[in-house]
Amino acid sequence: MLYRFLFPVRPEGAKTSLLLLAARVIFGVLLMSHGLQKWAGFAQMADVFPDPLGVGSRFSLMLAIFGELVCSFGFLIGFLYRLAMIPMIFTMAMAFFVIHSQDAFAVRELALVYLVVFVLMYIAGPGKFAVDRYFAVKERGR
Template sequence: MVYNFLFPTKPNTTKVSLFLLAVRIIFGILLMNHGIQKWSNFQELSMTFPDPLGLGSPLSLGLAIFGELVCSMGFIIGFLYRLAMIPMIFTISVAFFVIHANDVFAVKELAFIYLVVFIFMYIAGPGKFSIDYFIGNQLIKRNMK
């Protein structure tokens, strides 16, 4: 059922949910900082930002900001968690596999770390301490009436 995918309600232990919350906060804020830097320097970056998808530098930059800044907020609070993670994972994948494809690993190591963490977090789900968990429980209660 689509509810379980978007708003998981399977019980996680409190320790696991606290761990997932901590990872969401830490990595969400770290990625959000990259988006904030891009957003604050939009004018300068929009002329030189890489355009790996052929959409133009300003649009590519805007999509990177969306993936890094806006989606990080949903990731942190656990709102539309897995949907928010798709642009995050895509943005980091493009950075790792396309933008830094020919760079030495030390240059693309941070993108690799983000990618691995975000894929694992996508699989794990947001945990009990998320808006999606609350919404999922409310949907179940509503459907039982």
């Protein structure tokens, strides 16, 4: 009884997978928009972008673009899902805990929202409607 209350839907059920797909699409597109803004303004931002890792502003910006644009696309379609999420989670953790650590919470809040959602999505997995699922089924069929 308690189990059904805590876990009312099978984790791999169609409804759960549709919810995970919706979350992937929404948050993937939202994060991609930040990556596109950074990519479009690369020349202006390359010399002034924060460098919390000590690898140079230009390379830090490239890493942020990779995490926000390339990895969020993999997250969105469910391709190498958990691997793609590691740079996304790391980027949002750096934004919240390091880059904006001295800013007001209202400035840091968006990075925290992304961070929490991505950690929860990492734990939940991509669901049935993901490219990774296709490869998993194909591999099992061998």
